[in-house]
Amino acid sequence: MSKQNRGKALWNLQSRGRGTCPVCKTERIKVLYDKTLGDGTKLKVCKRCRNKKIQCVEK
Ligand SMILES: [Zn+2]
Numbered sequence: 613m614s615k616q617n618r619g620k621a622l623w624n625l626q627s628r629g630r631g632t633c634p635v636c637k638t639e640r641i642k643v644l645y646d647k648t649l650g651d652g653t654k655l656k657v658c659k660r661c662r663n664k665k666i667q668c669v670e671k
Contacts, residue, residue: 631656
């Protein structure tokens with residue numbers, strides 16, 4: 613599963629993998645990284661947030 617977030621595979625995703633990151637609120641960024649929060653909530657976040665520690669997000 614290398615390079616799963618690059619190239620043609622993205623084009624099969626909803627909105628081609630782009631959306632609004634729930635953490636930093638950046639719009640039209642690629643939101644490709646699975647993140648599991650402290651409470652078990654699963655999120656998709658952008659590359660900027662994938663390494664952040666996220667405790668909760670505004671919904
Ligand atoms: Zn983000």
